[in-house]
Amino acid sequence: MDDFAGQIYSQVHQIPLGKVSTYGDIAKFAGYPGYHRQVGRLMATLPEGTTLPWYRVVNAKGMISQQGDDLVRQRQRLLAEGVEVSEAGKLSLKTYRWDGR
Template sequence: MDQFSVQIFAVIHQIPQGKVTSYGVVAKLAGYPGYARQVGRVLSNLPRDTQLPWHRVVNSQGQISLQGESLQRQKERLLVEGIEVSGKGKIRLKLYQWQP
């Protein structure tokens, strides 16, 4: 596994249950400001049974970036943690954003 992925995973492991953050914030905290898309790419390649809380990462507008079944999976996981998600996959960042 490359160093970029290791640092991204380390940041994501710190996101507490019931909170979310954006791809850009994850990249910045990992030491790679401006690498939000690459964070998304790394997360898209995770195995389905991963224990990494990938579902706590959304885009900078508080929107789930996934489509179809993946969107539903992420939405369900967030709901289980008490995070309200609109029908279109929007999360109120003022309430749920992780502030490390």
């Protein structure tokens, strides 16, 4: 994979349990500020068997950027980690946002 993808992957992989981060932050912390859309694209094209905790990544509004079945699964995993997520997939960024370190 190219360097960008590698940086993003490792960054996402570092998100601690019980925390979440936004696409913009992931990109910024990985050294690519402004590449939030590419992060989203990367997540969208992840292989099915990936071990990456991409479900800990939400959008700038603190909501899971997904709907339907994938949203449910993503929400369940977060709830299991102690993150309060509403049925709509909303959560308190103020409380769960990862600071990148």
